[in-house]
Amino acid sequence: MEFGFTEEDEAFRTEVREWLAGHTNDCQDRRSWERTLGKSGWIGLGWSESGYGNRTATLTRQVVWAEEYxxxxxPARSGHIGEKLxxxxxxxxxxxEQKARFLPPVAAGDELWCQGYSEPGAGSxxxxxxxxAVRDGxxxxxxxGQKIWTSLxxxxxxxxxxxxxxxxxxRxxxxxxxxVPMDQPGRVEVRPIRQMTGTSEFNEVFFDGAHARAEHVVGGEGNGWRVAMSLLGFERGVSTLAQQxxxxxxxxxxVRAAVRSDAVADPVVRGLLVRQWAELRVMRWNALRTLGGSGDTGAPNVAKLLWAGWHQRLxxxxxxxxxxxxxxxxxxWSPESPxxxxxxxxLSLFSRADTVYGGSDQVQRTIIAERVLGLPREPKGVV
Structure with missing residues (x-):
């Protein structure tokens, strides 16, 4: 799919910029900001004609919104897991019934979600x-059980x-x-994970007999793998362009730091900076070219490989x-705050994780090899 912006898209861009300029400084906290976005119709742009979102927007206008945001x-979004995944x-x-119960509160910014996938022994x-999960009478x-690296x-x-x-x-x-509702004292415990950056964006989550209603199983019992893989397909797309x-x-x-330190006078450093700039442009063109494509093309996996390595080098x-x-x-330095x-x-410390989270580089290459190129699967037990 070749991708471009129309005059109407650019008019929409102006509307988005003006709204953000007029509201960004009004934010008190991230939860109230989600409600502000919901009240003005900015959550659920990609839900098409489902009737559960707010405004409806073409794919190009979803890109405009993401880029201008x-x-x-x-503020960093705290509702994107519910909206985008x-x-x-x-x-x-x-x-x-599930759509009617859960989509309106997401669109209004009233309910926030997290993703319970990774475990200590089941990451990639x-x-x-x-x-x-045992069915009760x-x-x-x-x-x-336990989940780990659980954002938000x-x-x-x-x-x-x-x-x-x-x-x-x-398997x-x-x-x-x-x-699963998180407000279950004694049954759901959240422990922040302190990273080498000193921050705690991620958490461990422990479930000890936590309750989930039978009507809140999505896709039917035993079909979780199919649903989970479908969700991972939504994990990248429009958001990739905003990330860029x-x-x-x-x-x-x-670049500004290189100029201040005079490192830019070194031709090797200049070459590395130019390479980063050129590769970022290529990633954008590739993302625009593949956006909206269908089928198991491997484009999201290729994109993850590209940006993870690029960001780590940056x-x-x-x-x-x-x-x-x-x-x-x-x-x-002080003992209280090292x-x-x-x-x-x-940037340098956090980017070390880019080639691991969201599916490691090895996993992305395996998916491309087996599912897209049709290469033989790796024999089990081979080291």
Missing amino acids: ARSGA LAPTLLAHGSE DLAGVRTR DGTYRIS AHEADWCFVLARTDPGSS HRGLSFLL VGFAQELDRV GELALLVRGAEAAVGPRE YELDELQY
Whole structure:
């Protein structure tokens, strides 16, 4: 699909910019900001004609919204997991009752979601899920197990959980996709994970007999793998282009740092900066070209490989252009607060995880090889 913006799209861009400029500074906290977005109709643009979103927007206008939001400096979204992952999954696999119950609160910014997939022994190998959900006699499931790297679990009202409902099953079989309320004291515990950046965006979540209603199983019992894989297909797309706006802003900061430190006088450094700029342009053109495509083309997997490696190299370059200054914090060390990172130091540390989370590079290559190119599967047990 070749992709371009019309005059109407550009008029929509102007509307988006003006709205963001007039409302971004009004935000008190992230939850109230979600409600502000919902009240003005900006949540659910990609839900097509479902009747559950707010405004309807073409694919090009969804891109416009995502890009302008990233440029505006508006608060980081806390409702995007419900809007971009749960909602399209319910539209594809949910019952009418599930759609009517869960989509309106997402569109209004009233209910926040997190994703219960990864486990200590089942990260990239998602089929190794061990969290169990046992059907009770009162029409509920009791869930026991642990999830990890759960973004925004500390803020979420609900979690969609991939759990094993058939105790005798293994791998892809016997899994179900359950919608679980987080407000269950004593049954759901959230523990923040402190990272080497000093921040805690991710969490561990422990389920100890947590309840989920039987009518909140999406796609039917035992069909969790199909639903989960469908959801992962929604994980990339329009958001990739918004992500690239953020990448461009980071690259600009690295270039400015190179000028300040005079590292730009080094022809090798100049070459690396130009390469980062050129590769970012290519990634944008590739994302626009493939956006809206259908079928198992492997485009999302290729995109993940491209941006993860690119961003990691940018983090390395951010320290290179700073020289010795890159190892020094902006204030003196103290036991109470060991260090504080500036933007480029944070970029360098956090980007180390890019080639691991969301499916490691090895997993992306395996998917491309087996599912797209049709190459033989790796024999089991081979090291």
